[in-house]
Every structure is written in structure tokens, then in C-alpha cells.
């Protein structure tokens with residue numbers, strides 16, 4: 600039965616230091632990488648994902664197949680399903696929750712605002728409710744976003760900077776999440792860490808993100824739109840490679856203190872932290888396209904377009920001194936190297952037909968025939 604698969608998946612092999620982690624959004628881009636890394640280290644990991652169709656669900660299924668192959672069970676369900684969450688906490692005494700399930704993307708909110716409230720606000724509360732009622736109470740590490748810096752123009756962004764000018768509903772729900780984290784830490788003594796990820800990319804990445812759709816359209820010979828700000832200002836992002844994000848996220852789990860319950864401990868209240876996880880070197884979208892052209896050996900058809908006011912910001916740049924100090928976070932993959940790995944993955948795996956993987960007999964998965 601599925602209960603047994605949950606318990607098996609949660610079994611810790613790395614004793615005495617191993618942790619047991621519930622990863623929400625485990626079939627997602629960052630979730631699948633983080634889950635895989637934890638499993639490889641010998642920690643107990645159980646995934647939870649609703650496999651929604653915000654983007655090609657077959658990509659999520661392929662990530663799930665690889666996880667399952669390495670012994671991780673991903674439960675299919677919604678983070679808003681309170682009884683399911685309680686059941687999971689009854690089955691396993693999770694020490695940590697890595698909460699990555701969310702409605703990602705900025706522009707999608709223009710047509711689907713409710714999805715952001717459902718997953719990023721109500722869903723987060725649902726996860727925190729289950730965690731505060733669980734015994735033992737797990738420590739929470741969850742994905743906020745660099746988008747909370749909004750229209751702030753003071754760069755590089757530091758955790759102490761203002762976050763009161765969100766430019767999108769997505770950013771507003773992440774900001775709300777950080778406030779909600781404060782409440783659950785204050786009232787229930789949950790240990791909570793909010794991670795502000797900066798534009799994450801890499802193999803198995805999201806089709807709705809620039810690296811992916813530029814690659815797809817350049818190869819298809821389609822013109823690509825490059826946004827420019829007022830007065831032709833270039834748009835730039837602090838692109839951060841997936842392995843660096845995973846390292847920072849796992850270091851956050853490892854350094855998280857235990858939840859204390861409502862009363863706190865003699866040492867004081869439960870831990871509440873916020874970290875930037877970025878790369879610290881913004882690159883313009885123009886440069887991103889040139890790097891992709893070099894790796895793909897195909898010329899892009901550029902179309903410069905004035906950036907519509909759709910929720911995107913002009914510029915992001917992380918200051919990561921706090922994460923360096925507290926998490927020994929050291930982003931060390933530059934965009935050239937990271938994109939090379941992304942392109943290699945894309946050329947091997949991307950299958951518009953929908954099937955990314957084939958099983959080689961009873962053995963490993965290989966990229967599906969195209």
C-alpha cells in the first residue's frame with residue numbers, strides 16, 4: 600500500500616546524522632533536484648506534488664520516474680489537503696519540511712490570480728498548520744523569491760532592504776508568505792527559514808523560463824523577443840545555477856534549529872531566518888541569448904520589444920554575504936558553464952512529443968528516442 604511506500608522512502612540510511620524530509624513540489628524543477636540530492640546523501644525523503652498542468656506535466660512525470668528509480672516516493676496530492684498532510688505526519692516523524700510547492704511564474708497571474716492565492720497563500724498556511732500540529736514539529740525551509748524586492752532599485756539586494764513594492768501578484772504572495780512565516784514562528788514556535796531564490800536555471804528546468812524557451816525558439820528558427828526597459832534599458836537577472844541553489848537549500852536544512860513549540864525554550868524563541876540565494880553577478884538577457892547561440896551553434900533572430908508592465912522587474916542582483924556566513928553558501932557556477940550543461944541536457948532530453956525517458960530493459964532510464 601502507499602503507506603508502506605511512504606515509510607520506506609522516509610527511511611534514513613545516513614546515521615546518526617541523517618534527517619527525514621517532506622519535500623513539497625518534489626516533481627518540480629528545484630524540488631526534484633533537491634530531493635535527489637538528499638536521497639543520494641542517505642537522508643529519508645518523501646515527495647508531495649499535485650502534478651498540475653501549469654507546464655507540461657510529462658516533464659514532471661519524467662522527474663518523478665527518475666526519483667522513483669532512486670527510491671523516492673512522490674505522493675500525488677495537493678498541499679491544501681489537510682487530512683493528507685496530517686496522515687503523512689502521522690506516518691513519518693519528519694524532522695524537516697522543504698516546502699517548494701507553489702504557483703511559480705509572474706505573467707500567468709494576469710489570467711489566473713486564484714492559483715497564486717490557492718498554492719502560495721492558502722497552501723503555505725495549510726503546510727504550516729500541519730507542521731505546527733505534528734509531533735515532533737518539523738523545522739520548515741521554504742521558497743520565497745527575489746521578486747519580493749519588487750521595484751526596489753537599491754542593489755545588490757540585501758535581506759534588510761525594503762520589500763514593500765511588489766510588482767506582481769506572485770511577488771505579493773511570496774511577501775505574504777514571509778509575513779505568515781513570522782506569525783507561525785511567533786505563535787507556535789515553528790523554526791522557519793525563507794529562501795529568496797534568484798532566477799534558477801539548469802537541466803530539467805521549467806519551460807516557462809527564459810533559458811528554456813529561448814533555446815527552444817532559437818532551435819526552431821523563431822524570432823525571440825528580448826524585453827527592454829524605458830530608454831532601451833537592458834533587462835538583467837542574477838541567474839543562479841540549480842546545483843548552487845540545492846547546496847544552499849540543503850545547508851539551510853542542516854543548520855535549521857528545532858522547532859520549540861509555543862513556549863520557546865530556555866535559550867529563547869524558535870529560529871526565524873531569511874536568506875538570499877543568488878549568484879551575485881547579473882547578466883543581461885542580451886548576453887544570455889549570445890551565450891545560448893554559442894552553445895547551440897545557431898544564430899538567434901532577435902526582436903527588441905518594450906517590456907510590457909506584466910509583473911517582471913528590470914533588474915535583480917543578490918548580496919549573499921549572510922548566506923555565505925551562515926550557510927557556507929558559495930555559488931560557483933557561472934552562466935557560461937551552467938548554460939552549457941542546460942543545453943546539453945536539452946539536446947539530449949527535450950522531447951516535444953511529450954516523452955522524455957525510456958527504460959533500458961529493467962535498468963536505467965535513458966533519453967527517449969526523438
Ligand code: NAD
Pocket residue numbers: 623624625626627628629630647648649650651659676677678679698699700701702703704717718722742743744745795796797798799800805
Ligand atoms: P515548479 O513549478 O517546477 O515546481 C513547483 C511544483 O509544485 C510543481 O511540480 C507543481 O506541480 C507543484 N505544486 C504547485 N502547486 C501545488 C499544490 N497546490 N499542491 C501540491 N503541489 C503543487 O517550480 P520551481 O522552479 O521548481 O520552483 C520551486 C519553488 O521555488 C517555488 O516555490 C517557486 O515559487 C520558488 N522559486 C523559484 C524560482 C526559479 O527561478 N525557479 C525563483 C524564485 C522562487
